[in-house]
Amino acid sequence: MSDTTYPRILTAGDGCVVVEFGDTIDMAVNGRVASLAAAIRKTPFVGLRDLVPTYRSLAVYFDPETTNVEKTYARLEALSRDAGEGQAGGAKRTIVVPTLYGGEFGPDMGDVAEHTKLSEDEVIRRHTERDCYCYMLGFTPGYSYLGGMDPALEVPRLKNPREIIPAGSVAIGGKQTGIYSIASPGGWRLIGRTPMRMFDPGRDPAIILEAGMWVRFRPIGQAEFDEIEAEGAKGAYRPEILEEEVTA
Amino acid sequence: MSALVFSVSSPGMLTTVQDGGRWGFQGKGMPVAGAMDMQSLKLGNILVGNAQEDAALEVTILGPTLRVEEGEGVVAVTGAELSFTVNGAAVPNWTVVRVGVGDVLAFGAPLTGCRAYLCASGGIDVPVVMGSRSTYTRAKVGGLEGRALKKGDTVRCGAPGALWRQCEGFACPGELRSVYDPEAPLRVIPGPQDDCFTEAGKETFYGSEYVVSNSADRMGYRLDGPVIEHVGAADIISDAIPLGAVQVPGHGQPIVMLADRQTTGGYTKIGTVCSVDIAALSQRLPGQKVRFETIDLDGAVALVRNEGKKREELLRLRARWRSVRDDGLCRSVRGGTPTKGEFLLGVDGANHRISWEEVHE
Numbered sequence: 001m002s003d004t005t006y007p008r009i010l011t012a013g014d015g016c017v018v019v020e021f022g023d024t025i026d027m028a029v030n031g032r033v034a035s036l037a038a039a040i041r042k043t044p045f046v047g048l049r050d051l052v053p054t055y056r057s058l059a060v061y062f063d064p065e066t067t068n069v070e071k072t073y074a075r076l077e078a079l080s081r082d083a084g085e086g087q088a089g090g091a092k093r094t095i096v097v098p099t100l101y102g103g104e105f106g107p108d109m110g111d112v113a114e115h116t117k118l119s120e121d122e123v124i125r126r127h128t129e130r131d132c133y134c135y136m137l138g139f140t141p142g143y144s145y146l147g148g149m150d151p152a153l154e155v156p157r158l159k160n161p162r163e164i165i166p167a168g169s170v171a172i173g174g175k176q177t178g179i180y181s182i183a184s185p186g187g188w189r190l191i192g193r194t195p196m197r198m199f200d201p202g203r204d205p206a207i208i209l210e211a212g213m214w215v216r217f218r219p220i221g222q223a224e225f226d227e228i229e230a231e232g233a234k235g236a237y238r239p240e241i242l243e244e245e246v247t248a
Numbered sequence: 249m250s251a252l253v254f255s256v257s258s259p260g261m262l263t264t265v266q267d268g269g270r271w272g273f274q275g276k277g278m279p280v281a282g283a284m285d286m287q288s289l290k291l292g293n294i295l296v297g298n299a300q301e302d303a304a305l306e307v308t309i310l311g312p313t314l315r316v317e318e319g320e321g322v323v324a325v326t327g328a329e330l331s332f333t334v335n336g337a338a339v340p341n342w343t344v345v346r347v348g349v350g351d352v353l354a355f356g357a358p359l360t361g362c363r364a365y366l367c368a369s370g371g372i373d374v375p376v377v378m379g380s381r382s383t384y385t386r387a388k389v390g391g392l393e394g395r396a397l398k399k400g401d402t403v404r405c406g407a408p409g410a411l412w413r414q415c416e417g418f419a420c421p422g423e424l425r426s427v428y429d430p431e432a433p434l435r436v437i438p439g440p441q442d443d444c445f446t447e448a449g450k451e452t453f454y455g456s457e458y459v460v461s462n463s464a465d466r467m468g469y470r471l472d473g474p475v476i477e478h479v480g481a482a483d484i485i486s487d488a489i490p491l492g493a494v495q496v497p498g499h500g501q502p503i504v505m506l507a508d509r510q511t512t513g514g515y516t517k518i519g520t521v522c523s524v525d526i527a528a529l530s531q532r533l534p535g536q537k538v539r540f541e542t543i544d545l546d547g548a549v550a551l552v553r554n555e556g557k558k559r560e561e562l563l564r565l566r567a568r569w570r571s572v573r574d575d576g577l578c579r580s581v582r583g584g585t586p587t588k589g590e591f592l593l594g595v596d597g598a599n600h601r602i603s604w605e606e607v608h609e
Contacts, residue, residue: 010440013520014548016490018440025485052274052488054512059488061274064523064552069545137277138486138512141387145486181277182387201377201389207276
């Protein structure tokens, strides 16, 4: 914490202010973002509209008609100085993402195996072995920016992005892995698909994953895929969320 | 009396259900959406006796043709001048008209602006998804099946407020209307990444004329014009994209991010268009010019609050308009010499029975 540049308060229009904790992607900085978000949620101010935690900053949206802007800036300044790195002592929450790898749903699995010089089974093993940390959500509803993928799985993005990638596709792009939450264009390589709905507007909550949670991929077969998909269609599928205490 | 039900004879270019927006889920990647010209939506809702952020139809350039299939109510069009008609007769914007079964609501030539709001008593009633009725087409959320209106759709309204009949004929005075000068510079609050641009780059941005490109939609307006110079890279670690953010990617051309913008992104943002001027930009069309100038935070907040004062004034005028009409529900205080009476006053959905009596002391 010798860096005196941070935290810094950045004006982002007349309805938003951003508190920045650093200029790196790491869990300590991200933990401070989460701490500040939690502190604001605990005692929200009049006019608060939305909080957007990202890798290294928190955007605080407010209604300029009802918010005391000056006071809010001062309060954010005070809270951000106190925002600790969190995590330690808290519960580690992990969402299990059942994934059918390869085949029809993972058309780029062969390419990924070739690029990484690993067998397809080894790609699956490495992709499921390490939990990934969800730094933030963004891009599309329910899309998570994950960190912590096994570096051996790094592959370049496609030169020609696909125009449409089905929802639930599990993909690798560069050093990152992710799950397409809605059908969208994209240039990552598809290695599988989850039947679990990352985004379901009819469900409460519509998006289960939160910034600060962990993601664990679990390989499944076609029969389980069909089963989960059918349950999801009825709104009956309950994702598996593991909670474990973290000892600092 | 039943609520209005419209059938869609022709959907127009892009007609979507929009309200005050889907707030509270940007942290999960869900864009806010909502009306592009929020002040026009709110004023329109006040006119027809609704809550300010109720859902209305956002009509883009070429409007739809709707037929009233059931019910009765009042409607008003605010925002862009898109030649609104009822049964072929022109109806001025900002004015409340009564409609009933068989009436045909249509739009003609687009005269000024880009987006109009067709507000109807009771508000457009579609299922609330994540706290809002706003349509966000990219994720197929809200509105009618998450999409723009199409031919053959049925659009239902909610139950109108108790005093909807009294709104008929009510009009928004000129000085309270949200009418934007298409030549006026857009006021920008510098930041959050203005330090990523050279002094020359900032001078270019604030000193040049840009043109709205053909890539201008609810997500954002791409502008064409002189290249804005960065100090270093144009990419940053992805962070939140506030409403009105002026993103400048590596190509140096600004993109103003609007209602349907993605929640986060990785481009530098030289400034943020102030709330009031976001509506002004939303009413501009491809080919129209855009200039920018700076405003400080206090100045921008003062502008927003002034918009709020205009709406309060319209609420006061509405109360007066609805209170003096003599149609059995309210006893007139204008004509005759009654010494006491009572009337119903609906303010934003809540009904108040007001009793009054002349007193002699």
